[in-house]
Amino acid sequence: MNFLEERITKDGIVKEGNVLKVDSFLNHQMDIQLFDEIGEEFKRRFANEHINKILTIEASGIGIACMVARHFDVPVVFAKKSKSINIEGEMYVAEVESFTHKCKNQVIVSKKFLSPDDHVLIIDDFLANGCALQGLISIVNEAGATVEGIGIVIEKGFQSGGRIIRNLGYHLESLAIVDSMDAATGTITFRHE
Numbered sequence: 272m273n274f275l276e277e278r279i280t281k282d283g284i285v286k287e288g289n290v291l292k293v294d295s296f297l298n299h300q301m302d303i304q305l306f307d308e309i310g311e312e313f314k315r316r317f318a319n320e321h322i323n324k325i326l327t328i329e330a331s332g333i334g335i336a337c338m339v340a341r342h343f344d345v346p347v348v349f350a351k352k353s354k355s356i357n358i359e360g361e362m363y364v365a366e367v368e369s370f371t372h373k374c375k376n377q378v379i380v381s382k383k384f385l386s387p388d389d390h391v392l393i394i395d396d397f398l399a400n401g402c403a404l405q406g407l408i409s410i411v412n413e414a415g416a417t418v419e420g421i422g423i424v425i426e427k428g429f430q431s432g433g434r435i436i437r438n439l440g441y442h443l444e445s446l447a448i449v450d451s452m453d454a455a456t457g458t459i460t461f462r463h464e
């Protein structure tokens with residue numbers, strides 16, 4: 272087990288409905304020493320890519336992206352979830368559907384902060400169905416920028432997002448891939464390729 276799998280095993284809580292709660296170190300209270308290790312590990316895995324910007328999505332992605340950015344020495348841009356419509360023109364916009372929350376959100380990034388010169392590493396905390404991720408990818412494409420890689424902290428390997436994104440040919444690195452979870456026993460099984 273790697274450092275993150277160990278931490279998930281120790282402090283993650285399996286809820287009914289295949290939900291993994293990691294509120295004590297990732298999603299509510301944040302373990303910054305762990306975030307720093309996460310940043311170091313992404314830097315190692317994307318060592319061959321020339322990355323000049325990190326893109327994430329509010330809210331939970333931001334803290335992680337900031338710590339990762341320290342290891343790449345680049346700025347972070349976060350996509351905002353917005354319900355407003357009067358934003359076209361100066362914003363890149365993508366539609367993102369949340370299966371968990373059963374709603375649609377517009378995700379927006381100002382055109383000032385993404386351009387064809389940008390080589391982007393996308394960072395997020397969870398990958399489930401991949402809707403958020405596909406929204407971020409579409410924003411990078413709309414900007415004419417390049418997705419150099421995608422770094423995910425926890426991938427739910429039994430949902431379809433990871434397979435879809437890998438099939439599209441993206442360099443996706445997930446630090447922990449959960450293959451199955453059992454709420455009754457609290458057992459979490461990780462995938463190791």
Ligand code: G4P
Nearest residue numbers: 290291329330331332369370371397398399400401402403
């Ligand atoms: P998708 O983007 O992969 O399609 O995700 P989905 O709609 O299924 O998930 C909605 C939200 O729930 C996302 O956060 C996602 O990161 C998070 N999520 C999905 N599965 C789990 C899980 O098992 N445990 C935890 N802790 N989170 C999960 P969000 O609401 O878009 O963003 P944020 O404001 O929380 O960052």
Ligand code: NA
Nearest residue numbers: 331332396397
């Ligand atoms: Na997220």
Ligand code: NA
Nearest residue numbers: 298331396397
């Ligand atoms: Na989240």
